[in-house]
Amino acid sequence: MTMPALATYALRLGDDALVLSHRLGEWVTNAPQLEEDVALANIGLDLLGQARTLLSYAGDVEAAGRTEDDLAYLRDEREFLNVHLVERPNEDFAVSMARQLLFSTYQLALYERLQDSADPTLAGMAAKAVKEVDYHRDHATQWVLRLGDGTDESHRRMQAGLERLWPYVDEVFGTDDLEQSLVADGIAVDASTLRAGWDGYVDGVLAEATLTRPEGTRTPPGGGRRGIHTEPMGFLLAEMQHLHRAHPGASW
Amino acid sequence: MLSLDEARAAAAAVLDPELPVLSIADLGILRDVAMADDGRVVVSITPTYSGCPAMDVIRRDVEDAVHAAGFDRVEVRTVLSPAWTTDWLTESGRQALQDYGIAPPSRRTTSTGPVALSLSVRCPQCGSPDTRESSRFGSTACKSLWVCNACREPFDHMKAI
Numbered sequence A: 001m002t003m004p005a006l007a008t009y010a011l012r013l014g015d016d017a018l019v020l021s022h023r024l025g026e027w028v029t030n031a032p033q034l035e036e037d038v039a040l041a042n043i044g045l046d047l048l049g050q051a052r053t054l055l056s057y058a059g060d061v062e063a064a065g066r067t068e069d070d071l072a073y074l075r076d077e078r079e080f081l082n083v084h085l086v087e088r089p090n091e092d093f094a095v096s097m098a099r100q101l102l103f104s105t106y107q108l109a110l111y112e113r114l115q116d117s118a119d120p121t122l123a124g125m126a127a128k129a130v131k132e133v134d135y136h137r138d139h140a141t142q143w144v145l146r147l148g149d150g151t152d153e154s155h156r157r158m159q160a161g162l163e164r165l166w167p168y169v170d171e172v173f174g175t176d177d178l179e180q181s182l183v184a185d186g187i188a189v190d191a192s193t194l195r196a197g198w199d200g201y202v203d204g205v206l207a208e209a210t211l212t213r214p215e216g217t218r219t220p221p222g223g224g225r226r227g228i229h230t231e232p233m234g235f236l237l238a239e240m241q242h243l244h245r246a247h248p249g250a251s252w
Numbered sequence B: 001m002l003s004l005d006e007a008r009a010a011a012a013a014v015l016d017p018e019l020p021v022l023s024i025a026d027l028g029i030l031r032d033v034a035m036a037d038d039g040r041v042v043v044s045i046t047p048t049y050s051g052c053p054a055m056d057v058i059r060r061d062v063e064d065a066v067h068a069a070g071f072d073r074v075e076v077r078t079v080l081s082p083a084w085t086t087d088w089l090t091e092s093g094r095q096a097l098q099d100y101g102i103a104p105p106s107r108r109t110t111s112t113g114p115v116a117l118s119l120s121v122r123c124p125q126c127g128s129p130d131t132r133e134s135s136r137f138g139s140t141a142c143k144s145l146w147v148c149n150a151c152r153e154p155f156d157h158m159k160a161i
Ligand SMILES: [Zn+2]
Pocket: B123, B124, B125, B126, B127, B128, B148, B149, B150, B151, B152, B153
């Protein structure tokens, strides 16, 4: 089965949002304070809304009759096109806050540029979401500063959180022929061109938080955009999809 | 013969289920009410936030309201652009929020100058400007949590976006 490039691109962005939304949902009732349960649920909800728009659109462009629910619940692991950064387990709260900083800084830069896409649906989704993601990045920044420039223990764990996820950063800025073909049409954003701005922002936050940018970390091969995932992805999907698959067609 | 104005009035009066003192017209999310060539009433609404869970309820309520006004066929469309901003809240909507105990959003247009102005949020209970934010995220996506230093009451504030 080959999907049109535009549908694949919408799925890539939509899967990033959907999978991270699920990870954030896992914090509800487990966050360090009640306000944080609420904050992470809100951020997850924003991402879920973006995912719904993108998955519905992918289904429309594909024109094979698949709805947002079909795409979210009935695809198998090899058909999910998100980057590995969003599927890694939450682990320590500091690991999750590191991910929020690394990912939302990328996503904000992406959506800022995607607002000018020649594709009206992608442009509209991005223009809507850019203000939300600005908030997400701010939330993550506040936590990274607070933990990094906090106690010895919070500093140690924030640094460890960064080290844990840093190997997954390069994949986020990877590009390929499919993306480039859409860049040529003014539809997609070349992810590799977002790296310099990302480095500038993240480095600034790390410096203020007295954290050290991880160096020389081993970079795994990636492959999320081609449907190749890390081990935790299967467990995530099992939890996300089992209810829908156990009760096909149920609605409430 | 029913007029389009009647359909528009019915749609405009639908309340936001999460802010039940605000109509969707006051909130600024009702974009358009039109009559298609085949006689269908087409209502366009826009979400406040991408993931706003109230949208499904609002969609159903609009359908019901326009049906109840005597129109057989109603279609509710969701449009994303231009993106909603809190500046679309009407003056009466801002007042209704305030009376309900939710501090209305400050106007975005005040912060477009070279220096971003951060206007203080006034306590909706006692009116004091001496307030502080306790959490940037509140009970719904559109609100943050604040506390008044003067009267000590916590309150919701609709975030300016
Ligand atoms: Zn007060």
